Amino acid sequence: MATRALPVAQDRRPGERCCDLDLPPAISTAEAERTTADLEILANPVRMQLLDVLVRKEGMVCVCDLESAVPVKQPTVSHHLRLLREAGLIHSEKRGLYAYYHVDRPALDQLRARISTFLASLG
């Protein structure tokens, strides 16, 4: 009895043009790429742990402390810190020998908001 407008196997002949209810890509490719970038900056265990530490420690954290919180060597830590910095999620300040990092709260909040919006759009 199916009253659905959705074409099913039985309704479709081989070679026939697919669903004319042209599924609009809904999410544009450009939009999908932006959201992908948002997800990718978080999609790494080391960056995730670094961010986590920086979030929990309200103040500034020096690199050597961050280093001891993740299972990779110092150059790799610097590498991921750079990516997070270039993404605008954290900032650094040099004091003497040490470099202190801290989270950019507004930036992080905006990132979380964008991802949440995306997740909601999948509902």
Added chain:
Amino acid sequence: MATRALPVAQDRRPGERCCDLDLPPAISTAEAERTTADLEILANPVRMQLLDVLVRKEGMVCVCDLESAVPVKQPTVSHHLRLLREAGLIHSEKRGLYAYYHVDRPALDQLRARISTFLASLG
């Protein structure tokens, strides 16, 4: 004046052991890797658009329809559909010549919940 327990540059001598308030990795490496996997399955424009189409079309969608919704060739579509399938987010059913895909709502909801929890933990 600073009454904060957090060591700052001035408080720390070179060569000194870093913050003894051992920042517990808070998020374990294993946990971070699991969450990373959750993010990664979504962190691709094609998979994102495929999922989006499948979510918006309640019923089953055949591959040729999905194909026309993304800017890549058929083998690439099959590739990403396979990844989504292996992640348990979608399922397929063959009817005659056509393969129909549909979202696994509970699985998708759980994924979204896990990511939301993670995002909240960054608050």
Added chain:
DNA sequence: CTTGCGCATTGATAAGCGTCAATGTATTTA
């Protein structure tokens, strides 16, 4: 100034990922 230290950068390596042409496999139509 020289040495030691914290951190960034470089350069190399390896592994992973996305993409597509070509091919395989059912299945359906002629």
Added chain:
DNA sequence: TAAATACATTGACGCTTATCAATGCGCAAG
């Protein structure tokens, strides 16, 4: 049976990413 169609799989390619040893650079203690 033969030809056509939908989709999956294979195999190859290029690009990106993560990682670390080695090195560079600035600051600070001696």
